[in-house]
Amino acid sequence: MNIVSRVTNIRGNGARAAGSRRDHKSPTLRSHDVKRVRAIVSTDETGKGGSGAGAPAGSAGTGRNLIQLITPDGERVSHPEFDPWVKDIGDEQLCSLYEDLTAIRRIDVEATALQRQGELGLWPPLLGQEAAQVGSARALRHDDFVFSSYRENGVAYCRGVDLTDILKVWRGNASSGWDPYTVNMATPQIIIGAQTLHATGYAMGIQNDGADSAAVTYFGDGATSEGDVNEALVFAASFQVPLVFFCSNNHWAISEPVRLQSHVQIADRASGFGIPSLRVDGNDVLAVMAATRVALDRARRGGGPTFIEAVTYRMGPHTTADDPTRYRDANELEDWAAKDPIDRVKTLLDRKGLLTEQFRQHVRDRADAVARELRAGCIGMPEPEAMDVFKHVYSAPNSWLDRQEDHYARYLASFGDPAGATSQEGAR
Amino acid sequence: MTQMTFARAINSGLRKSLENDPKVILMGEDIGTLGGVFRVTAGLQKDFGKHRVVDTPLAESAIIGTAIGLAYRGYRPVVEIQFDGFIYPAFDQIVSQVAKLHYRTQGAVKMPITIRVPFGGGIGSPEHHSESPEAYFTHTSGLRVVTVSNPQDAYTVIQQAIQSDDPVLYFEPKRRYHDKGEVDEGIDLRTATPMGEARVLTEGTDVTLVAYGPLVKTARDAATAAADEGISIEVIDLRSLAPVDYATVEASVRKTGRLVVTHEAGQSGGLGAEVAASITERCFYHLEAAPVRVTGFDVPYPYSKVEMHHLPSMDRILDGVDRALGRPNSLSGLEG
Structure with missing residues (x-):
């Protein structure tokens, strides 16, 4: 792609109303811009970007084009292969997707604020990855089952997880937030890539049951280096299970750029396992939805697993404990801000004349309501009891643990006031 | 009553479990067509099909990880790790996932x-x-760890383990x-004697x-040998290693006043x-005396020509018994 036109695109950040790009008087390139141009080259949508590591010699990759249906400028471009998969997405559904994207960003921002205010121990922001999560999650049926990492809180929202439940684990009030069977989504997995095997096994179960549902597993670019992910790909291919591998290539695994994980495009790894893959613009909610539907359809028809690489970008830190300014160039962030997943839908809606003041107000109101609910639910969350520490380790009595539980209850009781004892323990 | 080998008894217990519960599914390397390298699963794939007795690719972490997914789906997976020393690639899935889910x-x-x-x-x-890696797993909360020492227990306990809603490591003394x-x-x-109980x-x-496996x-x-010397030993088969049935061991020690524990695994x-x-x-x-341990040494499992020195033998156990009794023994005269 022509570098100058790309710079122009950045200038024409989709956050502005349609048409404003051309009106915007771009100043001539300054030295700052030249530096940025370099960053663009190293972080283009080949997904090999990341300025934190030097380009490895002989870095390969087919440079496969991204599946894209909405450009960063908010233009709906036709794609003969994938258009049919989203032909049911009319104006109303597009507005609804925009609402979800906006609500999820607001949840993420609010949760980050709650962490800064000391209400959460930690939060893994998903800023910038909203389209990858919404587009895929909204392609699923209720009876499909999701095994995700810790960053798919937008997916959880789409699955219908209660907002407060999303925060429980991050506030430290429970070991997990929800019953996986109520929403058919496992609770967040923290061990990188471990969940891909669980999804594979679950899909083996679906296959044995003769059902037409599918399992979907979310993981990042860093996870593709893990043995578990590679073993999951082997098993999924061997048994041809109904499974979608959804890799959110957000370019960073804490401080490590994606090029440290792979010398080929992530999607190209799948072919080595005999698994078909799709490489999609992860910031394009419609393209992500189309790709996920293709993969799900294959799974339901007994066609086996599919690997999707959603090329997106982690615009925030790894978690609230991380400081990305220590390892990545601010220009890179700017480049990706120009490819923002929400702005492009907004621009598209505007082009279609759907971005009325009434609709905008509706979206704002919903985001506000979601934020209020999240905050109230977080702060009002009931505190766990001291003896909860012993619960659910086993499903049946265990003489070792029962004895420890009994002894600790006696210890607490020795204070006379168990509540007082608990608070003293907590203060130590 | 039927006379059968230990391996055959496990096979029979697995067969019974497959018959009784359609959610039971066996997975492992070489367990299907071959029937396992020790033939413990011989004939099961032929009788129950490839979807219930699954030959898996060679990936221990995946064997456990996919079993987890099957359990999520309502299955009751029984997986085989071909040898003790091959379990470590699956350690993370066992300790971080199976045990904690x-x-x-x-x-x-x-x-x-x-x-x-x-x-x-x-x-x-x-x-x-x-190898004898049981302590890694007895130290991990959320797991139950058992081992068996005779064909009857092998047959019974494998079925009890499969019926348990908690994950069970079932160690087979090969x-x-x-x-x-x-x-x-x-x-x-x-x-039958519950899975978690020790047996005198x-x-x-x-x-x-105290011994196991x-x-x-x-x-x-x-x-038997000690009896000839007029020493009366109460032998306890621990059977369950996590949790240990301390009530049974304690009742015995209150009577005898002396405790010797033996295992093949290293001591520390x-x-x-x-x-x-x-x-x-x-x-x-x-x-009446400090407890005595008679165990393998803190060495990597040794090569076969010296393994008999590592493994507690009858004589080494009796030497430990002598120590517990304050009779002359190999360490007589040493402090501590």
């Missing part, structure tokens, strides 16, 4: 997974084929696979000797240390 999901997701592990030495194998014994295949699991094998009054036979031999941080410490805490004033 019930806790993590606050009881919403059950993990009724049975992990069968042939373990222990004495068969002249190369490296990684003779050097006893070909030992024969009487097995009552009609045993009622509801009235020979009653005695002088020393309590492959060394139970050695311990019994030691008790091993199960013997845990048993000795717990019994000391529970009935210190009934002990």
